[in-house]
Amino acid sequence: QQQVKQSPQSLIVQKGGISIINCAYENTAFDYFPWYQQFPGKGPALLIAIRPDVSEKKEGRFTISFNKSAKQFSLHIMDSQPGDSATYFCAASKGYSTLTFGKGTMLLVSP
Amino acid sequence: DAGITQSPRHKVTETGTPVTLRCHQTENHRYMYWYRQDPGHGLRLIHYSYGVKDTDKGEVSDGYSVSRSKTEDFLLTLESATSSQTSVYFCAISDRVKVYEQYFGPGTRLTVT
Numbered sequence: 001q002q003q004v005k006q007s008p009q010s011l012i013v014q015k016g017g018i019s020i021i022n023c024a025y026e027n028t029a030f031d032y033f034p035w036y037q038q039f040p041g042k043g044p045a046l047l048i049a050i051r052p053d054v055s056e057k058k059e060g061r062f063t064i065s066f067n068k069s070a071k072q073f074s075l076h077i078m079d080s081q082p083g084d085s086a087t088y089f090c091a092a093s094k095g096y097s098t099l100t101f102g103k104g105t106m107l108l109v110s111p
Numbered sequence: 112d113a114g115i116t117q118s119p120r121h122k123v124t125e126t127g128t129p130v131t132l133r134c135h136q137t138e139n140h141r142y143m144y145w146y147r148q149d150p151g152h153g154l155r156l157i158h159y160s161y162g163v164k165d166t167d168k169g170e171v172s173d174g175y176s177v178s179r180s181k182t183e184d185f186l187l188t189l190e191s192a193t194s195s196q197t198s199v200y201f202c203a204i205s206d207r208v209k210v211y212e213q214y215f216g217p218g219t220r221l222t223v224t
Contacts, residue, residue: 006153032211043201043215044154089153093211096161098144098169103153 003027004092006102013109019077021105023090026071030092034099035064035075038087047088048075080109114138115216117202123222130189132219134202136182142205143185144213145169145177147198154201160185161207192223 005024013019025033034049050057050064050073057064063076077084090102114137124130134143144159146169156169158177166177174196176188189196199220203213 034211041218043203043218045215046212049211091211096207096210098156098159099211099213101154103151 003100004090004102006090006105008105009103010106011108013077013080013107015080015082015109015111017080017109019075019080019084019107019109021075021088021090021107022072023074023102024070024072025092027092027094028071029094030100031095032093033064033066033073034091034093035062036089036091036101038089038104040086044089077107080107082109082111085109115202115204115214117200117216117219119219120217121220123224124192125224126193127191130192130221130223132187132200132202132221134185134187134216136185136204138204138214139182140204140214141182141207142210143179144203144205145175145185145187146201146203147171147196148201148218149198157187157200189221192221194223197221197223 035047036044037047038044048059052068061078066073085108087104087106089104091099093099116135118133145157146154155171157175160166160179178186199218201218202216205213
């Protein structure tokens with residue numbers, strides 16, 4: 001049973017465009033929703049995270065939008081750059097328990 | 112990589128042989144995790160540890176065992192490697208309070224022939 005569903009699997013965006021990756025979850029007990037960024041040959045790294053009592057969080061060009069009633073959250077990358085090309089994972093955690101990851105989105109930003 | 116090392120970084124082994132992967136941290140974090148990453152499956156938790164000698168199973172624990180005798184070391188053992196265990200293995204650490212904030216090691220690419 002996949003508890004965090006992520007879409008799309010892959011995404012191609014032109015330089016300067018907006019990249020949008022969506023995730024949906026089922027377990028309403030989740031209380032933290034992080035996004036991780038992974039470059040080829042490297043381990044994932046935390047990018048940004050949000051709690052369910054906040055509808056939006058912005059850090060630079062990266063924004064998480066959270067819709068608690070729909071049990072959905074999304075990552076928006078504004079002014080996408082070729083250096084943003086990476087695989088992005090959404091995730092969810094519950095208390096002191098473990099993280100559940102989505103299956104990932106491979107983003108390619110074309111020059 | 113936040114003071115996390117994994118060894119070996121690459122390994123090729125034959126079906127049926129035992130394999131041990133090591134994760135070492137210098138951050139004194141209480142929680143340590145082992146994940147495997149496969150195309151189309153994302154990151155899947157194998158086992159994790161919430162303290163010395165305290166471990167628990169993750170989503171895909173069959174065929175794997177772990178041990179943690181010191182805060183800084185977390186070992187993953189494949190008792191009898193199979194081709195389905197060919198994967199990239201990542202170790203991660205976190206503070207007890209911020210489980211959502213995990214720091215990942217560089218990974219170990221394991222090929223079972």
